Amino acid sequence: MSDILLDIRDLSIIYATDDGVTEALNGACLQLRKGESLGLVGETGAGKTTLARGIMRLIPNPPGKIVSGQVFYDGRDIMELSEKEMCALRGRQISMIFQDPMTSLNPVMTVGEQIREVIITHHPNLSKAESRKQAEEMLEMVGIVASRYDDYPHQFSGGMKQRVVIAIALACNPQLLIADEPTTALDVTIQAQVLEMIHGLKVKNNTAMLLITHDLGVVAQNCDTVAIIYAGEIVEYGTLQQVYKNILHPYTEGLFGSVPRLETNSKRLAAIDGMMPDPTALPKGCKFAERCKYATDRCRAELPDMYELEDGHKVRCFRYEKEAQ
Amino acid sequence: MAGTTNEILRVEHLKKYFPVPNGMLHAVDDISFTLERGKTLGVVGESGCGKSTMGRAILRLHEPTSGSVVFDGQDVVAMNKAQLKALRRDMQIVFQDPFASLNPRMTVGEAIAAPLLVQKLYERKDKDGIQKRVREIMDMVGLAPRLINTYPHELDGGRRQRIGIARALALKPKFIVCDEPVSALDVSIQAQILNLMQDLQDNLGLTYLFVTHDLSVVKYISDDILVMYLGQMVEKAPADKLFSKPMHPYTQALLSAIPIPDPDKPMNRITMKGEITSPVNPGTGCRFAKRCPYATEACTSQDMVLTEPEADHFVTCLRVQRGEI
Numbered sequence: 140m141s142d143i144l145l146d147i148r149d150l151s152i153i154y155a156t157d158d159g160v161t162e163a164l165n166g167a168c169l170q171l172r173k174g175e176s177l178g179l180v181g182e183t184g185a186g187k188t189t190l191a192r193g194i195m196r197l198i199p200n201p202p203g204k205i206v207s208g209q210v211f212y213d214g215r216d217i218m219e220l221s222e223k224e225m226c227a228l229r230g231r232q233i234s235m236i237f238q239d240p241m242t243s244l245n246p247v248m249t250v251g252e253q254i255r256e257v258i259i260t261h262h263p264n265l266s267k268a269e270s271r272k273q274a275e276e277m278l279e280m281v282g283i284v285a286s287r288y289d290d291y292p293h294q295f296s297g298g299m300k301q302r303v304v305i306a307i308a309l310a311c312n313p314q315l316l317i318a319d320e321p322t323t324a325l326d327v328t329i330q331a332q333v334l335e336m337i338h339g340l341k342v343k344n345n346t347a348m349l350l351i352t353h354d355l356g357v358v359a360q361n362c363d364t365v366a367i368i369y370a371g372e373i374v375e376y377g378t379l380q381q382v383y384k385n386i387l388h389p390y391t392e393g394l395f396g397s398v399p400r401l402e403t404n405s406k407r408l409a410a411i412d413g414m415m416p417d418p419t420a421l422p423k424g425c426k427f428a429e430r431c432k433y434a435t436d437r438c439r440a441e442l443p444d445m446y447e448l449e450d451g452h453k454v455r456c457f458r459y460e461k462e463a464q
Numbered sequence: 465m466a467g468t469t470n471e472i473l474r475v476e477h478l479k480k481y482f483p484v485p486n487g488m489l490h491a492v493d494d495i496s497f498t499l500e501r502g503k504t505l506g507v508v509g510e511s512g513c514g515k516s517t518m519g520r521a522i523l524r525l526h527e528p529t530s531g532s533v534v535f536d537g538q539d540v541v542a543m544n545k546a547q548l549k550a551l552r553r554d555m556q557i558v559f560q561d562p563f564a565s566l567n568p569r570m571t572v573g574e575a576i577a578a579p580l581l582v583q584k585l586y587e588r589k590d591k592d593g594i595q596k597r598v599r600e601i602m603d604m605v606g607l608a609p610r611l612i613n614t615y616p617h618e619l620d621g622g623r624r625q626r627i628g629i630a631r632a633l634a635l636k637p638k639f640i641v642c643d644e645p646v647s648a649l650d651v652s653i654q655a656q657i658l659n660l661m662q663d664l665q666d667n668l669g670l671t672y673l674f675v676t677h678d679l680s681v682v683k684y685i686s687d688d689i690l691v692m693y694l695g696q697m698v699e700k701a702p703a704d705k706l707f708s709k710p711m712h713p714y715t716q717a718l719l720s721a722i723p724i725p726d727p728d729k730p731m732n733r734i735t736m737k738g739e740i741t742s743p744v745n746p747g748t749g750c751r752f753a754k755r756c757p758y759a760t761e762a763c764t765s766q767d768m769v770l771t772e773p774e775a776d777h778f779v780t781c782l783r784v785q786r787g788e789i
Contacts, residue, residue: 182650183621297511326510326677326740331721331733353651356680356723360731379727397655398725399684401707407662408684410655414620 143211144315144347145171145194150208152186152193155201159419163189165371167208168445171364173314174345178358178379180394181368184415187351188238190368191317194349195235196225213314231261234313238320240300244292250303251278251288257310277306281336298329305337312344319351334361355398359383367391370415370426373445377452387454389431425456433458472639472671473499473522478531480514480521487745491517493695494531496770497778499688501638504665504672506686506703508679508718510740514695515675516560519641522673523555524548535639553583556632560644562624566616572627573598573612579634597634605630606660622653626660633664639671647678658685679722683707688776691715694743694751697770701777711779711789714752750782758783 152164164186171177181187192198194210196217210217212233220228229235237243245253255274259265265273275285281302283295292300301321308316318337322330338361341348350362358365358379365382367375367390375388386392396409413430416422422429428438438457446463447453480492491514499505507515520526522533524540533540535555543551559565566575576598580586586594599609605626616624625645632640642661646654658681664670676682682689683703690700691712699712710716717734724731736755743751749764750756756763760782768780773787783789 182652327679328510328718328721328736331723331731332736334723335733354723355725359725359727359729360723383725383727393652395725397651399655399658399680401680401683401722401724402729404704405684408655408659410659411652412656414622414653 142172143170144173144175144213145169145349146209146211147190147194148209148211150190150193150210151206152189152198152203153206154203161418162371162421163203163418164193167368167373169366169373169376171315171347171349173347174341175364176341176348176350176362178362178365179349179351179368180353180355180358180365182353182415184370184418185368186371187368188319189371191235191319191349191351194317195229195233196220197235227261230257230313231311232313233315233317234308234311236301236304236308236316236318236321239324240297240304241324243304244300246292249289249291250283250295251275251290253303254278254306254310257307261311274310277310278303280309280340281306282332298325298333301325301329301333302336305333305340309340309344309346313346316341316346316348317351318348320353321350322357323352323354330357337361355383355394367394370421371418372426372455373453374427374455375453376445377450381450381452385452387448387452387459388427388456389433390427393430470500471498472501472536473673474532474534475499475522476532476534478518478521478533479529480517480526481529484744489744490514490695490746491743492521492528493743493746495690495692495697496531497690497697497700499671499673501671502665502669503687504674504685506682506689507673507675507692508677508682508689509692510677510718512740512743513692514743515677515692516643518692519557519643519673519675523557523641525557549583553635554638555641556635556637556639557641557643558625558628558632558645561648562621562628563616563648565628566624568616571613571615572602572607572619575616575627576601576630576634579631583635585635601630601634604633604664606656620653621649622656625649625657629657629660629664633668636668637670639673641673641675643675644677645674646681647676654681661685679719691718694740694746696751696768697778697780698752699777699779705774705777709777711773711777711784712752712781713756713758717755750780 147167147169150164150167154161154163167190179187193205198205251274254277255270258270258273275288278285283299283302322333352358362379364378366373369390375382375391393411411430416426424440425438425443428434443455443457445453445455446459448463476496478492478495482489482491495518509515517526521528528541577594581588607626646657674685686703689703689706691698693714699715710719717736720732720734741754748767750768753759753763763782769785770778770780771785772778773784
């Protein structure tokens, strides 16, 4: 299967601190085909960003450590690459958009130069005029007039800054774009503009995308496949239709119940009680058992496997054990 | 709009301008509405539209530039300091950021007791009485009694926001301005807090002014919704009506930009040009005209008038004024 661009196998990442070992990510398995968009949905502290940084090998060590697993990018195991090879990959093949456009730009460098920096890093033979021209084209592509090349980040609004960040990420036509909450800091109308723009650029360059978000609506409108992550574990994984139309995992059910729906006039939200467990003291069994209305003694004692149903829809819950066999 | 006995708040021609180096920033510009006891008015708009400033101007946390605020028959704007302090018992506010709005050096118990002491409802010596009342309030907002001696940094966002709500409730107010109370929280925690706020409203007969940028949340919690754009009210209607029949082009564009968490319901987004412009010296005419697909010359040459095309549905748009829609 050569069209698989990214294949994450059993990736586990920990942070060892004075307060104990945080199991940030546990046995994550995900696949992403060329040109496809995968939505990774979860709440604060679920391990979304850790997963993204793991793919980029940007886990700060110490305290972070990739304890096991492999990440195949285009057939090559990223974990085996030298730091030099990795640097060639970052920004050129795999690019990342960080959450906060306000802090991910350098305040003392013009936005144009920040885009050009990526271009000359990966194409050192370009002349200054050529690289500047390319950077200007990128600005235009994200809808900012090239005449603003010499402006500084503080002269832009939040939505424009995020577009500059996107221009930086896409400057070298990467094959894979990791977008970590790219629109969370933006207003809904600007969010729509930015997402539409990312989508347009993706289609144009056939870029695959890992979209990290907590917004189920954003995923529904932008992704092909979805993974739901809870307390460091992928609990449900399938196509958009599978996950949205046939919710299996109780946590996914809770997430959907927590979002006020526009089309119905519900008077009360079906909230999930309690909170995510402390990542330094995760329960032995299912991580969600404590908050789950279906939990049994077995759930608290034993960690469920990722069961795969006939249609390929995967879920980490004992309730589907029989169905999967 | 004749005053009814059920009316708790009447705001008329409220303005709040801030002097800035290059002119006057029209944060809130001529807003009028009434609010009935026990109801929730949702205020939505993009960041910078003046929605928070309006909430604060009503409480006189910002001194209004002009206009009147009548709360329970009393003219709030004309009050002196002592009267205003007494009024604080009836009017409270819950702030957006549960991380910044609590004193890090006060325990949960002290933070909740503070308003009781400031308003001299209890003698400082009456430790038992204060404890009893604090525990009552903690119970009301779902904070476990064991947390009474913890500090805010030991608690998660959801619990901190419960403290914020507890502080607002301590004085048994009639009216609470909720300034983005759930936007810093994860969806599952957000649902818990929204449910709590609804229960409190039902049990205590509270009236809310609920400021938010989240349109799904505002529809869920509000009876009426007021849409703001650059300091002005562009539309106000009962929640269902606003969503089923938005009349102002801005409201229409805003609603169409919400990503729906259903893959079978693709968005039908109305493209809006540009971003929210500056509220400094905005000039005459409709402030949305620059981004409006229907704008004509007449829109910028004259000031808009608030019209009521249907009962309880207010719109500020020339097309509505002329009866074109």
